[in-house]
Amino acid sequence: MAKSVSYSAASTRAGNRATASWRDYYELTKPNVVMLLLLTALVGMCLATPGWVDWQVLVAGLAGIGLLSSAAAVINHVVDHRIDSQMARTFNRPVAKGKVSVAHALLFAAVMAVAGYAILELAVNRLTALLTLASLVGYAGIYTMFLKRATPQNIVIGGLAGAAPPLLGWTAVTGEVHPHALLLVLIVFTWTPPHFWALAIHREKDYAKAKVPMLPVTHGVAFTKTSVLLYTLLLCLVCLLPYLVGMSNLIYLIGSLLLNAGFLAYTWKLKFAATDKTAMQTFKYSILHLMILFVVLLVDHYVPITL
Numbered sequence: 001m002a003k004s005v006s007y008s009a010a011s012t013r014a015g016n017r018a019t020a021s022w023r024d025y026y027e028l029t030k031p032n033v034v035m036l037l038l039l040t041a042l043v044g045m046c047l048a049t050p051g052w053v054d055w056q057v058l059v060a061g062l063a064g065i066g067l068l069s070s071a072a073a074v075i076n077h078v079v080d081h082r083i084d085s086q087m088a089r090t091f092n093r094p095v096a097k098g099k100v101s102v103a104h105a106l107l108f109a110a111v112m113a114v115a116g117y118a119i120l121e122l123a124v125n126r127l128t129a130l131l132t133l134a135s136l137v138g139y140a141g142i143y144t145m146f147l148k149r150a151t152p153q154n155i156v157i158g159g160l161a162g163a164a165p166p167l168l169g170w171t172a173v174t175g176e177v178h179p180h181a182l183l184l185v186l187i188v189f190t191w192t193p194p195h196f197w198a199l200a201i202h203r204e205k206d207y208a209k210a211k212v213p214m215l216p217v218t219h220g221v222a223f224t225k226t227s228v229l230l231y232t233l234l235l236c237l238v239c240l241l242p243y244l245v246g247m248s249n250l251i252y253l254i255g256s257l258l259l260n261a262g263f264l265a266y267t268w269k270l271k272f273a274a275t276d277k278t279a280m281q282t283f284k285y286s287i288l289h290l291m292i293l294f295v296v297l298l299v300d301h302y303v304p305i306t307l
């Protein structure tokens, strides 16, 4: 009951403006998402070289990629504040609620974007700076402004921006695009649909209410569950590639097989034996899955056990 009142952004915007704190600005950056993006970037850096990554490249690369990703997240909050104010999951966000004004949020994003680009351009290399900027445009511009409102394939296409960080980490170290880096991108790209659609199934009514054409809204929950299962099967195959091309070794093979078996079990249950909780459990597992998968890639790189 209280929530439906709070969804009215107009009634709260003016009243709450004075209460903005550093926590609101921190929340705007989607810190947990950016942390995981940075983990994938770090692994891209480490896998790019057999030795240790130069610490200056590591620090500057992660700072630049982190700042541009955070800026993209803030722009997403600004562009989406009307949609966000209509959904139970997001109505309390700082811009949707009016705690941070659009102008202040945009200034915050601009400062981070300029700082992030400058760090990458001056302390890393131009290729990484341009690719990271392209990812920001891909997520904040193409996905958020257009695709999200236009097609249920929004997150499949838009997922490319979120999948870029391993490549960004790799180019930060070598200055070149390498097929192995593209394999890491492919893993995150294939992981994104089951990650997001599991949540979208749980939040289907929210998206329908806000008129966002997410797959469960346009094609129904049953079709989305099938898509989640099929993308997870595809992910299982894609995850074999680093081993098959000789990029990774036994620790990775065993680790990824176990993690993917868990993901398949969740998505199978989601399709054929779901309870009210299964979609959210699958979503939460997806985050753990990607995090551990990239840690396993890292361990495997420094402890290369072969048959």
Ligand code: HEM
Pocket: 032, 033, 036, 037, 040, 089, 154, 155, 156, 158, 159, 160, 162, 163, 188, 192, 195, 196, 199, 287, 290
């Ligand atoms: C187009 C691609 C993606 C879409 C549409 C998407 C969508 C979402 C949504 C809607 C949430 C819930 C956010 C919330 O309630 O605060 C979420 C959470 C999350 N996503 Fe994604 N995601 C995408 C890609 C990624 C990528 C590439 C990563 C990391 C590599 C990632 C990591 C996370 C994490 C860590 C959370 C949990 C955030 C928290 O608990 O605060 N996502 N995602």
Ligand SMILES: CC(C)=CCC/C(C)=C/CC/C(C)=C/COP(=O)(O)OP(=O)(O)O
Pocket: 030, 033, 034, 037, 065, 068, 069, 070, 072, 073, 076, 080, 090, 132, 133, 135, 136, 139, 144, 148, 161, 162, 164, 165
């Ligand atoms: C520079 C670079 C690497 C940019 C990538 C930036 C980035 C933050 C990618 C993560 C993707 C993500 C959280 C999508 C959710 O958006 P949504 O609008 O569908 O979800 P929401 O409703 O929770 O806001």
